[in-house]
Amino acid sequence: MNIFDIMGPIMIGPSSSHTAGAARIGRVARHLLGCQPAKASILLHGSFAATGQGHGTDKALVAGLLNMAPDDPQLPYAFDLAREAGMAVTLGKIDLPGAHPNTAVLDLTGPKGETLEVRGASLGGGRVRMEAIDGLECSFTGDLPTLIIRNQDRPGQVHEVTGALYRWNVNIATMQLRRDARGGLAVMVLESDQPIDPEVIAHLRSVEGIVRVTYLDMTEG
Numbered sequence: 001m002n003i004f005d006i007m008g009p010i011m012i013g014p015s016s017s018h019t020a021g022a023a024r025i026g027r028v029a030r031h032l033l034g035c036q037p038a039k040a041s042i043l044l045h046g047s048f049a050a051t052g053q054g055h056g057t058d059k060a061l062v063a064g065l066l067n068m069a070p071d072d073p074q075l076p077y078a079f080d081l082a083r084e085a086g087m088a089v090t091l092g093k094i095d096l097p098g099a100h101p102n103t104a105v106l107d108l109t110g111p112k113g114e115t116l117e118v119r120g121a122s123l124g125g126g127r128v129r130m131e132a133i134d135g136l137e138c139s140f141t142g143d144l145p146t147l148i149i150r151n152q153d154r155p156g157q158v159h160e161v162t163g164a165l166y167r168w169n170v171n172i173a174t175m176q177l178r179r180d181a182r183g184g185l186a187v188m189v190l191e192s193d194q195p196i197d198p199e200v201i202a203h204l205r206s207v208e209g210i211v212r213v214t215y216l217d218m219t220e221g
Helices: 003-007 016-033 046-055 057-065 075-085 157-167 198-206
Strands: 039-045 088-093 102-109 115-124 127-133 136-140 146-152 172-179 185-192 210-216
Touching (some): 016 057, 016 115, 016 127, 039 057, 046 057, 057 075, 075 088, 136 146, 136 185, 146 157, 157 172, 157 185, 157 198, 157 210, 198 210
Parallel strands (some): 039 088
Antiparallel strands (some): 039 102, 127 136, 146 185, 146 210
């Protein structure tokens, strides 16, 4: 056990799970989209839905979408700041059987029409787990540089990705493979021990059969 486990994250309260974790979910979602959303539809499940407003969960999620850290003193004013930034926000509730009680679904639209739907859960102590992207299940925390690759489910795709990372001397820490159906759309989630060079990402985007490459590195701010 370390001091973080005892004291929790540096944050604007009142709750590490309902506030700090929610802010991190929003911030990860923004980084996955690659820009500040023009529109954000936020659906809250379970405890988030029942007590989220009192704990500032709604404000924290919006603050994260504005790229604010959990300890940003302006977090309580997130809705006003979103309006000033031209980000339209709608809130609602959703029932997700079997999901973690602190779960949010964020449906985002960027200024150029980019779209992204993410589902994330706040696990306590400011820790989060991203659980789905555009309807495909995944599992990552955002603590490590992460590649999320949407590709056609066909032979050779995993080899293309891992081979490129090998050639650029990137060490894979974890790797997950999911697909919606045989021969349909698949997703690879790879966490690495070091940042990934933009040349690698550009190469992967040029590979036939790869539909979308998203790179998340929260260490870059």
